[in-house]
Amino acid sequence: MKNFCAALRFLTSVPVPGSCLHDDLGKTVVWFPVVGVVIGVVVACSGWLLYDLLPPMLASVAVVFILMAITGGFHLDGLADCADGFFSARPREQVLEIMRDSRVGGMGVIALIFILLFKISALAAMDQGRAIAALFLMPVAGRSLMVVKMAIFTYVRREGIASPFLGDRQRLKTASYISLGILYSACWFTAGMSGLFAGAGTIMCVGLFGFYCKQKIGGITGDTLGAASELAEAAMAVGLALTISG
Numbered sequence: 001m002k003n004f005c006a007a008l009r010f011l012t013s014v015p016v017p018g019s020c021l022h023d024d025l026g027k028t029v030v031w032f033p034v035v036g037v038v039i040g041v042v043v044a045c046s047g048w049l050l051y052d053l054l055p056p057m058l059a060s061v062a063v064v065f066i067l068m069a070i071t072g073g074f075h076l077d078g079l080a081d082c083a084d085g086f087f088s089a090r091p092r093e094q095v096l097e098i099m100r101d102s103r104v105g106g107m108g109v110i111a112l113i114f115i116l117l118f119k120i121s122a123l124a125a126m127d128q129g130r131a132i133a134a135l136f137l138m139p140v141a142g143r144s145l146m147v148v149k150m151a152i153f154t155y156v157r158r159e160g161i162a163s164p165f166l167g168d169r170q171r172l173k174t175a176s177y178i179s180l181g182i183l184y185s186a187c188w189f190t191a192g193m194s195g196l197f198a199g200a201g202t203i204m205c206v207g208l209f210g211f212y213c214k215q216k217i218g219g220i221t222g223d224t225l226g227a228a229s230e231l232a233e234a235a236m237a238v239g240l241a242l243t244i245s246g
Contacts, residue, residue: 003027003028003030003031004028004031004034004035005017006027006028006031007028007029007031007032007034007035008031008035008038010028011032011035011039011071011074011143012035012039012070012071012072013069013070013071013072013074014070026168026171027171029147029150029171029172029175030147030171030174030175030178032143032144032146032147032175032179033140033143033144033147033178033179033182033183034182035143036139036140036141036142036143036144036182037139037140037182037186039067039070039071039139039143040135040136040137040138040139040140040186041136042066042070043063043066043067043070043135043136043138043139044132044133044135044136046062046063046066046135047059047063047128047131047132047135048128048132050062050063051128051131051132052128056123056124056128056131057120057124059123059124059131060119060120060121060123060124060131061120063123063135064116064119064120064123067119067135067138067139067233074226075142075226075227075229075230076112076115076226076230077223077226078222078223078224078225078226078227078229078230079108079111079112079115079223079226079227079230079231080104080108080109080111080112081098081099081100081101081104081108081223081227082099082111082223082224082226082227083107083108083110083111083227084098084099084101084104084105084106084107084108085098085099085217085223086107086212086216087107088107092216092217092218095216095217096156096157096217096221099221099223115230115231115234118234118237118238119138119233119234119237122134122234122237122238122240122241123135123237123241125241126240126241130191130240133190133191133195133240134191134236134237134240134241136186136190137186137187137190137191137195137198137199137236137240138232138233138236138237139233140182140183140186141183141199141202141232141233141235141236142228142229142230142232142233142236143179143229144179144180144182144183144232145179145183145202145203145206145228145229145232146225146228146229146232147172147175147176147179148176148179148180148203148206149206149210149220149224149225149228150172150176150220150225151169151172151173151175151176152176152210153210153213153214153219153220154214154218154219154220155219155220155221156217156218156219156220156221157221157222180203183199184196184199187199191240193243194240194243195240197239197243198235198236198239198240198242198243199236199239201235201239202232202235202236202239205231205232205235206228206231206232206235209224209227209228209231210224210228
C-alpha cells in the first residue's frame with residue numbers, strides 16, 4: 001500500500017499524506033497502471049454525471065479538464081517540452097537542453113492545442129456510454145504504456161525526474177507485462193473488440209513515438225514519458241471513436 005500511495009502521489013496532484021524517499025520510487029512503477037485505473041474511475045464517474053447535464057461537446061471539454069486537473073498538467077508539460085525540442089531542428093544535445101527549459105515555445109503550444117482537440121473531439125463523437133468507457137480507458141492506457149516505454153528504451157540523462165524508476169531492469173520488465181495485462185483486460189471488459197482494436201492502435205502509436213525518440217535523442221527522458229502518456233490517452237479516445245463509427 002505504501003508503494004501505491006507513492007505512485008499516486010507522484011502521478012497525480014491528489015494530496016496523499018506521507019513522503020517517499022528518492023531511492024524507493026523504483027518500487028512504485030508496478031502500481032502505475034493501478035493509478036491509471038483509479039484516475040479512470042474518477043473521470044468516468046464525472047463523465048457519467050456531466051454527459052447527463054451538458055451537451056456532448058461541453059461535457060467533453062469539462063471531463064478533459066478534470067483529467068488534466070487530476071494530474072496537475074504534469075504530462076502535458078512533458079508533451080510541450082518534447083515538441084519544443086524535437087521540432088527545433090537542432091543537434092541532440094541542444095534538443096535536450098531545450099527540453100530542460102521550463103518555458104513553453106510555439107511548437108509546445110501547438111502540440112498542447114492539438115492533443116486537447118483530439119481528446120475532446122473524439123469524446124464528443126461518441127454516445128454517452130462509449131464516451132464514459134473511453135474516459136476510463138484513457139488514463140489506464142497512459143500510465144500502463146509509460147511503464148512499457150521505460151522497460152524498452154534507454155534513459156538518456158544521467159539524472160532526471162524518471163531516473164529513480166529505471167534502475168532495476170528486471171522489475172521494469174515484470175511491471176511492463178503486468179501493465180499490458182491490465183490494459184488489455186480493461187479494454188476487453190470495458191469495450192469488447194472495439195476496446196482491443198483501440199488498445200492495439202494505442203500501443204502502436206506509443207511504440208512509434210518511442211522509436212522516434214530513440215532516433216532524435218537516443219532514448220527517453222521524463223518529458224518523453226509524459227508525452228507518451230498524453231499520446232496514449234488521445235490515441236485511445238480516437239481509436240474508440242473510429243472503431244465504433246466503423
